[in-house]
Amino acid sequence: MPVRLAILALVRHKARTLLALLGIAVSAALLLDMVMLASGMKENFQGFLMLRGYQLRVAPKGTLPFDSDATIDSTASLVAAIRRLPGVSAVSPVLGAQSQTTSTRDSTITAFTLGIFPDVQGDYELVRGSDLTDSTSLVANERWLSETGRAIGDTVTLAVGYDPQLRTVLGQRRFVVRGVARFFYIAATQPTIGMTLPVLQAMGGSGRRDRSSLLMVKAADSADIEAVRSAIQRVSPRISAISLEGATEAVEQRLGYFKQLALVLGSISLAVGVLLVTTLITIGVNERAGEIAVLRAIGVARTSIVGQVVMEGIVLTGIGALSGILIGLVTAQWLERILSDFPGLPATFRFFVFQPRDAGIALALLAAAGMLAGIYPAWRAASLPIAGTLRREAVA
Amino acid sequence: MSATVQARDLARGYTMGSARVNALRGVSFDVDEGEWVAIVGPSGCGKSTLLNLLGAVDTPDAGTLTIAGQRIDRMSDGDATGFRLRQIGFVFQRFYLMPALSAAENVELPMAEARLPRAERRARVESLLGYVGLAARADHRPSQLSGGEQQRVAIARALANRPALLLADEPTGELDAATGLEMIDLFRRLNADGTTIVVVTHDAQMAAAASRRIQMRDGAIVTGDGA
Numbered sequence: 001m002p003v004r005l006a007i008l009a010l011v012r013h014k015a016r017t018l019l020a021l022l023g024i025a026v027s028a029a030l031l032l033d034m035v036m037l038a039s040g041m042k043e044n045f046q047g048f049l050m051l052r053g054y055q056l057r058v059a060p061k062g063t064l065p066f067d068s069d070a071t072i073d074s075t076a077s078l079v080a081a082i083r084r085l086p087g088v089s090a091v092s093p094v095l096g097a098q099s100q101t102t103s104t105r106d107s108t109i110t111a112f113t114l115g116i117f118p119d120v121q122g123d124y125e126l127v128r129g130s131d132l133t134d135s136t137s138l139v140a141n142e143r144w145l146s147e148t149g150r151a152i153g154d155t156v157t158l159a160v161g162y163d164p165q166l167r168t169v170l171g172q173r174r175f176v177v178r179g180v181a182r183f184f185y186i187a188a189t190q191p192t193i194g195m196t197l198p199v200l201q202a203m204g205g206s207g208r209r210d211r212s213s214l215l216m217v218k219a220a221d222s223a224d225i226e227a228v229r230s231a232i233q234r235v236s237p238r239i240s241a242i243s244l245e246g247a248t249e250a251v252e253q254r255l256g257y258f259k260q261l262a263l264v265l266g267s268i269s270l271a272v273g274v275l276l277v278t279t280l281i282t283i284g285v286n287e288r289a290g291e292i293a294v295l296r297a298i299g300v301a302r303t304s305i306v307g308q309v310v311m312e313g314i315v316l317t318g319i320g321a322l323s324g325i326l327i328g329l330v331t332a333q334w335l336e337r338i339l340s341d342f343p344g345l346p347a348t349f350r351f352f353v354f355q356p357r358d359a360g361i362a363l364a365l366l367a368a369a370g371m372l373a374g375i376y377p378a379w380r381a382a383s384l385p386i387a388g389t390l391r392r393e394a395v396a
Numbered sequence: 397m398s399a400t401v402q403a404r405d406l407a408r409g410y411t412m413g414s415a416r417v418n419a420l421r422g423v424s425f426d427v428d429e430g431e432w433v434a435i436v437g438p439s440g441c442g443k444s445t446l447l448n449l450l451g452a453v454d455t456p457d458a459g460t461l462t463i464a465g466q467r468i469d470r471m472s473d474g475d476a477t478g479f480r481l482r483q484i485g486f487v488f489q490r491f492y493l494m495p496a497l498s499a500a501e502n503v504e505l506p507m508a509e510a511r512l513p514r515a516e517r518r519a520r521v522e523s524l525l526g527y528v529g530l531a532a533r534a535d536h537r538p539s540q541l542s543g544g545e546q547q548r549v550a551i552a553r554a555l556a557n558r559p560a561l562l563l564a565d566e567p568t569g570e571l572d573a574a575t576g577l578e579m580i581d582l583f584r585r586l587n588a589d590g591t592t593i594v595v596v597t598h599d600a601q602m603a604a605a606a607s608r609r610i611q612m613r614d615g616a617i618v619t620g621d622g623a
Contacts, residue, residue, distance in 0.1 A: 008496035294492040297453050298553065299481025300509050302473070386453040390488070391444070 006311035009284060020280045021320045024366075027273035028324020032362040033332050033352065034266030038259050040353035045251050046244055048349055051184050052122030054092065055225050057242045058082070058215035058232060071095070071211040072239060079215065085231045087223030092120040093212040095200050099158045099193065100169065104149030111144050111191040113160070114183070115200030115212075122184075122216050124194055128152070129179030135199045136174065139181040144191035152177050158193075160203045171203030185346045217241075270369055273320075277313050277373035285309060285377045292381050293389035302382040309381045310374035317370025324366075325359055399462075400561055400592045401427035401450060406459035406469075408445050419445040421615040422459070427561075427594055432587040434606035435596045442615040443596040444565060450594060451484050451563050452476040464560035481510055485554030489566035491546040493538040499525065499549045500534040506556040524552035528582065544575035551582065555591070562586065564595040568602055580605045 010017045049057075058078075060070035072078060079091045095115035103109050114123055118132040124139065129152040132139060138158075140150070150156055154177050159169035175195065186192045201208045219228045225243055232241040242250075252259070285292065292305060332352040339351045408420040419442045427433050435443050448454040449461060452468045453476075461469040464483050471479060480486075493502045500521045507517040525531050528548035530541075538546050547567060554562055567583070568576035580602050587593055587607070595602060603609050611619040 005494075005496070012496055290492065291494060294486075294488065295494075295505075296477070297451065297480065297486050298506050299477055299479075299484070299557075300505075301477050301481075304509060387445075387448040390448075390453075393490070 003311055003315070005308050006315050009288070009308075009312055010316060013284070016280065017316070020276060020316060021323065023276045024273050024317055024320025025323040025327055027269040027276070028321040028362065028366055029328035029331055030269035031266050031273075031365065032325055032328030032359065033335065034262040034269070035358045035362050036328075036332055036352045036354060038262040038266070039355070039358060041255055041258060041351055042248055042252060043355065044350045044353045046248055047353075048184070048346070049244055049247060052216075052218075054090075054122045054216035054218045055244050056217035056219065056229055056232065057247060058217060058239050059213075059242065061238050061240050063240065071208070071213050072215065073211055075210050075212040075215075078236060078239070081235050082215065082217060082232055085228065085235070087219050087228045087231070088217060089220045090120050090218040092117060092122050092216040092218075093197055094121075094123060094214045094216065095197055095208065095211060096213040097160050097200060097204060097208070099160050099203075100162065101148055101156050101158050103147060109144070109147045109191055111140075111193050112186055113158075113200060114192070114194045115197035116194055117197055121194075122218075124181040124183045127180040127182050129177075131179055132194065132196055133178065135196060136176055137178040138175040138193050138195045139179040140177055140193040141181060141183055141186070141188070141191065143189060144193055145177075145180065147191050150177055152179065158203075160200070171205060173199070173203060183346075187346055215239075270365060273317070273366065274369045274373045277316055277370060278376055280316070281309060281312050281374060281377040282380065284312065285381045289384055289389050290393035293384055293386045293393065296384070296386045297390065305382050306378040309378035310371055313372075313374030313377075314367065314370040317366050317373065321363055321366040321370075325362065328362070329354060398429050399426040400429045400431070400464055401425070401594070402460075402462040403446075403450075404460045406446070406449060406456045406461060408442075408449065408454065408456050418615050420449070420456070423612075423615070423617055424459075425610060425617060427592060429560075429592055430587070430590055432583070432593040432595070432605075432607045434603040434609045435594065435612060436598070436603050436609055437612035437618075439598075441612040443612055445615075446612070447563055447565055447594070447596050450561070451486055452480050481506060482557050483560045485551075485556075485559035485562040487547070487550050487554050487562065487564035487567050489569040491538070491543070491550045491570070493546055493549055493553070495538050498535050498537055499530060499541065499545075499552075502538070502549055503552045503556055506553060510557050512557075520556065521552075524555055525549075527555075528552045542575070543571050544578060547571065547575075547579060548582065551586070555586075560592065562591050562593045564593065564597075566597055566599070567595060568597065568599045577601065 060072050063070050075093050079093055082088055082091050097113045099111050099113040100108050116123055126139065145151065148156065155174055156177065157172060157174050159172040161170035163170055181194060183192045201211060217232065219225055229241045229243045295305060332354070336350060336352050404424050406420050406423040409416055409418045423446060435446060437443055449456055450463065452471060456469050459469065460467060466479060468476065468479060494505065497505065503521045503524055504517050507520060522531065525534050528551055530545060530548050533541060533545060541549065568579050571579060576599060583593060584605055595606060597603050610617055
């Protein structure tokens with residue numbers, strides 16, 4: 001009967017209950033979004049790095065991948081050495097550089113350029129056309145094509161630098177656009193192209209010979225990732241071998257502000273929810289003081305009264321929370337769209353990742369909040385003096 | 397015949413502001429099993445305070461009170477709650493039904509609290525509503541019932557757990573004269589069927605219908621008579 005009485009008590013004031021439900025739903029939505037944001041970035045980042053199954057990254061000593069212009073030398077021998085290590089199944093070297101080309105409208109377009117080996121690359125997926133087949137082919141993203149006005153099959157001239165003293169471009173070569181690619185780790189708004197690594201190294205002259213910005217390493221499924229990482233680290237003192245956990249930790253440190261903000265906003269929304277429910281139920285208890293005193297007079301135990309009032313909080317919070325989960329999922333998508341427009345963010349990066357565990361955490365916190373919210377009004381209800389309350393009600 | 401109520405030297409006072417008000421001053425009386433006693437007197441004479449003590453919703457400052465063989469003057473809150481649930485039936489002037497529940501659910505409430513099996517509760521609800529003449533109104537909410545009907549439901553609720561003592565506080569106070577007379581008839585029938593009743597009333601006809609009257613003034617019993 002406590003559940004039924006709790007529901008009936010709430011239904012008696014439909015408009016007030018509805019408004020409170022709306023308030024709780026908004027709090028719940030915010031809480032869910034904040035939980036999704038706080039844990040989603042980490043989960044997403046790990047998934048983001050694992051898009052093509054490369055669990056390890058090798059960067060120049062003391063840097064994170066593409067964190068600086070620093071490069072790794074003797075790439076070929078390093079790749080061969082790492083490839084020989086037990087537990088390593090693939091190594092993909094990547095060189096990053098800027099390239100310039102002239103658009104069909106005669107303007108110079110600068111693009112982020114990746115040098116890779118197409119058979120092991122983990123940086124892009126082909127959207128249409130064909131992959132890199134030889135030293136003259138390149139793949140580009142949609143942004144590069146739209147800015148240069150080029151299409152698959154077009155021949156373009158690329159350079160990787162400009163010498164202002166000699167007033168000449170450096171490393172100039174002709175390429176044929178073979179395919180359109182989606183680059184996982186590059187913002188969709190950034191014009192980007194990919195070509196074979198030896199070509200990009202050669203275009204850079206002696207400064208880029210046998211160099212790479214990053215090595216992506218795939219370990220065998222059965223391998224101990226940390227053991228592989230340590231083994232790679234021992235290969236050369238000039239490199240930093242970074243596992244998924246290490247990279248996540250480093251990124252988490254940088255995104256700590258987001259997480260703190262999420263936790264603060266989540267806590268505030270939870271506190272607002274508790275106060276809202278407490279206020280509403282306390283008002284209800286005060287209005288029903290006479291009824292509660294009568295229930296006590298006819299022998300209803302304090303525990304039953306407490307149960308009924310706490311149940312009101314739980315029912316209110318429960319319904320509000322379930323509605324809030326739905327609202328939270330919708331608002332997460334909306335916020336995702338806003339945040340994904342942030343300059344420089346890779347197209348595949350997501351801030352909000354829905355996981356049943358997150359909804360479970362949000363629901364558990366809200367259920368606890370509902371119970372907490374019911375405690376004060378329940379205590380008030382249970383401690384009403386029966387005779388005094390009935391006397392006051394009779395006078396009123 | 398054994399005494400359902402044995403009150404000895406009951407005293408109860410209140411502090412109002414800086415003044416001490418002695419609402420009851422050494423009240424002693426018995427109510428036998430099956431008796432119908434009306435407590436009468438002017439407002440403020442201590443009738444309601446006495447009723448609260450008899451109903452175990454308040455405790456005396458002094459004196460002893462035994463109801464249905466149990467000392468209730470020093471009962472813990474938990475024991476008093478259980479005692480009220482099983483041994484006392486309360487009827488209030490303003491009915492005090494739960495507005496969100498139907499007549500049947502109101503009557504069922506004390507039995508649900510007493511953990512009676514559902515089937516037994518339903519059968520007793522039907523029987524009690526039939527007894528007070530409201531079998532056809534079982535599913536109606538209090539707001540859909542007249543004052544007299546609400547008071548009948550309240551009486552059925554008070555009888556739900558077969559109490560040893562039925563306490564009524566001005567049960568005709570909110571009713572018109574004709575409905576008041578119907579209520580007196582219902583109390584008469586209840587008493588004739590063996591229910592022990594103590595009623596606090598200003599209603600002369602209700603008082604006259606009781607088998608005995610206790611007249612109170614200034615917190616003390618001034619006269620008592622037998623019918």
